[in-house]
Amino acid sequence: MTRPILLAACITCLTAPAAFAELSPGDAWMHVTDQLGARGLHLVAEERRDGAALVMSDVALHWLDQSDPLIEIIGTFHLEPTSDGAVILTIPEPLHTMTFTETPSQRTYEFSGFEARFDGTPANAEISILSDSIASRSVVEVSLDSPARAQLTTNTNLRGLQGAITSALSEDASLDMDIRGESYRSAFKFSRGEDQEFDVTTRLSETVTSLSLSSPREFDFEAFNQNPFPYLPSTFQSRQGPMVVSGEFANAEGRSTIDFDTGPATVDFTRTPERMRLLSDGEDAALTVEGPLPGPPLSLSMERMGYRLELPGHLPEENQLLVAAFGMTLEGITLGEHVWAMFDPNRLLPRDPANLELELSASVPGARGPDGEFTFGQGGRVDLSQISLSALGAAVSLSGGLEFFDVEEAEGDLIASAEGLLPLIFSLRDAGLLPPETVGMVQMMLPGFATKVGPNRHESRITLTRDGSVTVNGTQIR
Template structure:
């Protein structure tokens, strides 16, 4: 649909619900004009039923924010908005406690989804200060809620209920308007509680989930160039649009349950906090998150025992270029699970005699590099034009950290390679250093437990002997080199 994406949705919620600008006088009419212009620049149509000034207050009824494209449409209707001039150069904005929202998506292929939502609040107050060029919106809202109550998929009713309630909300929103718009925001909430319920339309199953997060806070920044078509993401990025944000929470948890005629599944989880972040501009896209000290318990009808997991740290981050260019641009991937533990009951199923160490497992993959893009990723026409070709050329890759530790064995490594793309297929040049500690001991224990046949274990040890050299007690190291002659070498011996 017409770019009613994260930018528009977050902006409408923040501005209509919510830094300090330079002190200046602003009028109620200027506040409304600034808000209307902003959404018009985002590709929204803003219409009102009536506008009337009574004393110091501008009253707007039936304000509709809408967009429509061949792929769908969106509309949010605010029955009443009141903008009251406080007499000190500031304006207080209040509005109806219930705001209905309608979303329709009708893609060229796939199912049409028609969903009704509503935003509710109690005690919301937004104080606007500054001037038309530098406007600040400071908000408080003791409670806000986002509710979905049913939807239709290809015209058929799908029972769905979603309710998210935020309490103790405060925040600010600052907009600088010139040749482009710069929008800065920050928010916090004491807690968010959520509930989800869904039923298979054919009556074959139900799903429910509920949970909460505490200590929420977030910041964001966006630059929106003047006159840009927000339905064309590539054009917007190339014109200078960029956005970034970070969201944190101090703790939380959830429970979920699934039931159908034959199977069931339930789970519950708690965690001590985490963070989500994103950034996007013509220079690249980056998003990821991390969590601390999470515990998960699961029970499935198809499995005889409960499954209890704990993990001390999790992290994920992906960054990649989005714009074509003559020079290589950076990319990266981070994947981290630190001290992943499994309940004793699960261990006992596979290792009742405790032959394997119960040490928590760890997996860390940290890779960075550079690649030259041949297309603009967000341009569908360019992507289609080279559908049968790689979208770019890999120029270098650095393996900053590779670590896998499980059942008393640990594999670690690091390395760096560059790539010659002149021959069509990229030819690597560089080296990878690997170390394996406890590998032979683990293989012997797996043989003793009956998980690995003795002949296969012997073959695995022989292969390790070909590619690695012993450097200590049950310690093997290997240096894999990719050389100019196109050969691959292990510890100086050519293997390809």
């Protein structure tokens, strides 16, 4: 989905001078080259007049310090002045673009249906997207070590676009865009001769995306590497309909298929100078795997998937702890009955849907060196608010915090609790999945490592010290 969005933004940036109907083509082109040059790009194109219209063709973009093109666009942009002093940009025929990288790859893109209106002054442009729909197609081919090859093809149809871009010579450029995607389809193929093949097809429909982005006026790669956060969108929201992913893998052992379906899903991203937050929520996921392995197809379904990620909104100039947080919720995880039948044909184990929840935060020291480069320091801390899993009629959870001094040195306390543990162990024994002697050993050792705090509920305190020792409820196990 990002390729047509970025290409649309690139096109509007290229044609920003057309908003200035009173300027000469040379003056207008200077505005374009200035905006791109401030961001590290050099623009080359053929210009000609068609009556009052300006036609640009054979566009090529270069990094300022490189002679080889980064992108070549084959096609024309028509910029027609209007009676009220604005300019309408149209693409009369599909654009074909090619990108060039250091890897042995060929990338081609087709883009059609774009139309925009430009208003403003020589110093400030307002660009409004008028397109009812935009269609794009891309093909990326990569030659790996012979005879391996990979190819990715995408087809996208967008409808109901609403967007505005502000372009000023003396300020940062801003982009606000709303996009409704009617359909999206991608196909990825990988082959290594006749021994190995891998195909994946993705289909997505009914997508609504909103984007707000501020592009810094002076783009500096060194500054970007040291602090990339100002170049990220300030807001990004996406609402998508059902998604279907189908894959096929073939090798000498046979052929396998993978099908993954999801229901509606949402993605929300916000960035402030202090924090960045990414939230994702989806429902009704199903996975099916069929292959040459013996046994029935493997299948799994899930009622809900939720994720949360929080990061600092900037890299500090001085020594400071960077705090990140991550959360995940998986609800209603269910295995297919034919999967259960492989190890529990007599239905002795509970078939309750499984649930998993995780909430943790981490803090890591960071500092800038004399050259301005940001580096992470040693050590840090992880606080586990909760990790809990309920399945097979039992529930376990873990919480606490650990302070790390290096990779192998840590200290702190963790609280582990389990409910329904013994009934689950007995069910596993009855199903033939645990030998009786193992069950007896667990019953004998459990009082030494866990405290009974309620009916069928046990709790343990796990303590780690910096010298590497580990104790559980006061009993040293390491």
